[in-house]
Amino acid sequence: xxxxxxxxxxxxxxxxxxxxxxxxxxxxxxxxxxxxxxxxxxxxxxxxxxxxxxxxxxxxxxxxxxxxxxxxxxxxxxxxxxxxxxxxxxxxxxxxxxxxxxxxxxxxxxxxxxxxxxxxxxxxxxxxxxxxxxxxxxxxxxxxxxxxxxxxxxxxxxxxxxxxxxxxxxxxxxxxxxxxxxxxxxxxxxxxxxxxxxxxxxxxxxxxxxxxxxxxxxxxxxxxxxxxxxxxxxxxxxxxxxxxxxxxxxxxxxxxxxxxxxxxxxxxxxxxxxxxxxxxxxxxxxxxxxxxxxxxxxxxxxxxxxxxxxxxxxxxxxxxxxxxxxxxxxxxxxxxxxxxxxxxxxxxxxxxxxxxxxxxxxxxxxxxxxxxxxxxxxxxxxxxxxxxxxxxxxxxxxxxxxxxxxxxxxxxxxxxxxxxxxxxx
Ligand SMILES: Cc1ncc(COP(=O)(O)O)c(C=O)c1O
Numbered sequence: 001x002x003x004x005x006x007x008x009x010x011x012x013x014x015x016x017x018x019x020x021x022x023x024x025x026x027x028x029x030x031x032x033x034x035x036x037x038x039x040x041x042x043x044x045x046x047x048x049x050x051x052x053x054x055x056x057x058x059x060x061x062x063x064x065x066x067x068x069x070x071x072x073x074x075x076x077x078x079x080x081x082x083x084x085x086x087x088x089x090x091x092x093x094x095x096x097x098x099x100x101x102x103x104x105x106x107x108x109x110x111x112x113x114x115x116x117x118x119x120x121x122x123x124x125x126x127x128x129x130x131x132x133x134x135x136x137x138x139x140x141x142x143x144x145x146x147x148x149x150x151x152x153x154x155x156x157x158x159x160x161x162x163x164x165x166x167x168x169x170x171x172x173x174x175x176x177x178x179x180x181x182x183x184x185x186x187x188x189x190x191x192x193x194x195x196x197x198x199x200x201x202x203x204x205x206x207x208x209x210x211x212x213x214x215x216x217x218x219x220x221x222x223x224x225x226x227x228x229x230x231x232x233x234x235x236x237x238x239x240x241x242x243x244x245x246x247x248x249x250x251x252x253x254x255x256x257x258x259x260x261x262x263x264x265x266x267x268x269x270x271x272x273x274x275x276x277x278x279x280x281x282x283x284x285x286x287x288x289x290x291x292x293x294x295x296x297x298x299x300x301x302x303x304x305x306x307x308x309x310x311x312x313x314x315x316x317x318x319x320x321x322x323x324x325x326x327x328x329x330x331x332x333x334x335x336x337x338x339x340x341x342x343x344x345x346x347x348x349x350x351x352x353x354x355x356x357x358x359x360x361x362x363x364x365x366x367x368x369x370x371x372x373x374x375x376x377x378x379x380x381x382x383x384x385x386x387x388x389x390x391x392x393x394x395x396x397x398x399x400x401x402x403x404x405x406x407x408x409x410x411x412x413x414x415x416x417x418x419x420x421x422x423x424x425x
Contacts, residue, residue: 006422007419007422007423009332009335009336009419009420009423010332010335010336010337011331011332011335011336016335016336016337017336017337017338017412017415017416017419018336018337018338018412018416019337020337021337021339022337022338022339022399022400022402022405022409022412022413023402023404023405023409024400024402025207025314025315025400025401025402026206026207026211026402027208027209027210027211027279027283027314027402027403028208028209028210028211028272028275028276028279029206029207029211030402030404031272031275031279031403031404032211032268032272035271035274036268036271036272039060039267039268039270039271040264040267040268042058042267043058043060043263043264043267044264046058046263048263049262049263049264050260050262050263051079051260051261051262051263051266052239052260054263057263058263058267060263060264060266060267060269060270061079061260061261061262061263061265061266062266063266063270064079064261064266064267064269064270064273065077065078065079065217065266067270067273068217068219068269068273069219071185071192071273071276072192072194072195072200072219073191073192073195074192074194074195074200074219074220074221075220075221075222075223075226076219076220076221076223076226076229077217077218077219078217078218078219078226078229078230078233079215079216079217079260079261079265079266079269080215080216080217080218080233080259080260080261081214081215081216081259081260081261081265082203082205082214082215082216082259083111083179083181083201083202083203083204083205083208083216084111084114084115084203084216085216085233085259086181086201086202086203086216086217086218087111087112087115087151087177087179087181087201088115088118088119088232088257088259089201089218089229089232089233089259090177090199090200090201090218090220090229091115091116091119091121091149091151091177092119092228092229092232092254092256093199093218093220093225093226093228093229093232094148094149094175094177094198094199094225094228095148095228096116096119096121096148096149097119097120097121098119098120098121099120099121099146100119100121100122100146100147100148100149101121101122101123101124101144101146101147101148102116102121102122102123102124102147102148102149102150102151102177103124103125103126103134103139103142103143103147103149103150103151104116104123104124104125104126104134104151104153105125105126105127105128105133105134105135105151105152105153105155105160106125106126106127106128106350106351106386106389107128107132107133107153107155107343107349107350107351107389107393108153108155108179108349109153109181109182109348109349110348110349110354110357111181111203112151112153112179113351113354113357116151117357121148122146123357123381124142124144124147125142125351125381125386126138126139126142127386127388127389128388128389128392128393129304129388129392130301130303130304130319130392131158131160131161131303131304131305131306132155132156132303132317132343132392132393132396133152133153133154133155133158133159133160133161133306134150134152134153134160134161134165136161136164136165136167136168137164139165139168140168143168143172143174147172147174148174148175149174149175149176149177150165150168150169150174150175150176150177150197151176151177151178151179152165152176152178152179152197153178153179153181153182154178154179154180154181154182154183154186154193154194155182155183156182156183156314156315156317156398157182157183157186157209157283157311157312157313157314157315158183158186158303158305158306158310158311158312158315159183159186159187159188159193159305159306159307159310159311160188160306161306161307162176162178162188162189162196162197162306163188163189166196166197169197175197175198175199176196176197176198177197177198177199177200177201178193178194178195178196178197178199178200178201179201180193180194180200180201180202181201181202181203181205181208181216182203182208182314183209183312183314184202184203184204184208184209184210184276184312185209185210185276185277185279185280185312186209186280186310186311186312187307187309187310188306188307188310189307189310190309190310193310194219195219195221198220198222198225199218199219199220199222199225199229200218200219200220201216201217201218202216202217202218202219203215203216204216204217204265204269204272209276209279209280209312209314210269210272210273210275210276210279211268211272212265212268212269212272213265213268214265215261215265215269216259218233224250224252227250227252228252228254231252231254231256232254232256232257232259233256233257233258233259233260234256234258234259234260235256235257235258236253236254236255236256237256278403279403280312280313282313282403282404282405283312283313283314283401283402283403284311284312284313285313286313286401286402286403286405286409286410287311287313287316287401288313289407289410290316290401290410290413290414291316293410293411293413293414293417293418294318294414294417294418297417297418297421297425298421298425299320299321299325299421299425300318300319300320300417300421300425301318301319302317302318302319303317303318303319303396313401314400314401315398315399315400315401316398316399316401316413317343317396317397317398317399318396318397319392319395319396319397320395320397320425321395321425322395323342323344323391323394323395325395325424325425326342326394326395326396326397327342328424329397329420329421329424330342330345330397332420332423332424333397333399333416333417333420336416336419336420337412337416338399338412338413338416338417339399339400340397340398340399341397341398342393342394342396342397343392343393343394343396343397343398344390344393344394344396346398350389350393351381351386351389352383352384352389352390357381358381358382358383399413
């Protein structure tokens with residue numbers, strides 16, 4: 001790779017590295033093809049779009065659940081309507097409710113926090129570290145008698161450092177719920193993300209590794225949690241025909257909701273699941289090639305990934321020395337034809353931008369989780385209370401990677417990054 005020294009930046013009127021935009025971050029979405037089309041048509045022709053009955057049910061959701069559980073190495077999976085629904089179902093399965101606290105990282109999509117609050121529980125934030133995921137060292141201080149669960153989030157395609165998180169959770173007898181929405185198929189020390197804690201939640205929304213447009217999955221090895229997840233997502237009921245009858249089902253009465261997955265979603269999900277490992281293999285290969293080309297770039301620090309072998313490769317993230325340089329770098333790279341966003345600017349991914357949570361305005365002013373009569377703690381949340389998070393996210397840039405990138409795309413990312421670095425750093 002040639003160093004771009006001396007080249008005029010596109011942002012200053014120079015020739016951009018490329019004029020065509022890179023493929024956007026829709027890994028599974030842009031691969032939708034004949035197989036998905038045939039799967040949808042098959043369901044439509046059956047006229048049986050509901051998972052539980054119809055003139056000729058194909059049981060696509062049930063097949064997808066079994067295939068997803070097998071792919072993840074979990075005993076059970078429950079298909080739901082979104083990643084948010086998956087989080088709500090996972091938390092409800094654990095019995096999280098009014099008066100409970102759930103520890104969440106300061107950097108996540110707001111859905112993680114919304115799920116906690118919608119169950120009447122209180123999100124307690126902890127800092128992230130240079131992996132841009134929950135810093136395990138901050139957990140101990142956040143635990144109170146009200147803490148019920150720890151909710152690490154596997155951000156931007158890469159897993160949080162699960163070993164120390166699980167160790168703290170075990171010591172305090174807390175549940176771990178994994179938010180694997182952004183890292184479907186990723187791994188940590190050989191195991192799939194989402195299967196290390198008691199229960200895991202995934203999103204199949206369009207921006208995710210594999211997609212059904214909207215959709216989600218819950219996985220667990222625990223039959224009692226599985227039963228509760230099944231009940232919660234289907235109005236408190238368990239429909240026996242969907243269950244593996246070798247597993248004893250109790251009678252855990254609970255109030256549920258409707259997060260049932262449609263057969264069309266199940267059919268698309270089955271096809272996309274078959275693409276998952278190829279998608280991850282390609283994204284990882286692109287990331288490795290790009291990182292090789294960026295190696296040794298002074299002033300550019302690549303995001304630390306706790307288990308690089310388990311990274312899905314969906315995103316390339318790196319830090320600049322200061323927030324001003326990060327902004328300038330992002331603008332210059334984008335002008336070169338490589339869209340790069342400062343993590344801080346991605347809005348509702350950063351606790352600082354969760355105004356509705358900070359002001360404790362949930363559903364209506366009188367129904368705030370923090371005012372719950374059962375809640376005796378004092379969860380404080382203010383902008384600026386996590387200066388390390390603020391600093392990291394103001395200096396972090398991300399670039400989405402796509403499985404269909406060409407060698408030329410890899411080369412252009414490296415060339416543009418080197419060109420901008422040599423001009424700005
Ligand atoms: C970290 C995280 N958690 C949860 C969700 C919620 O998923 P969904 O959009 O499918 O409800 C998302 C997806 O946007 C996410 O990125």
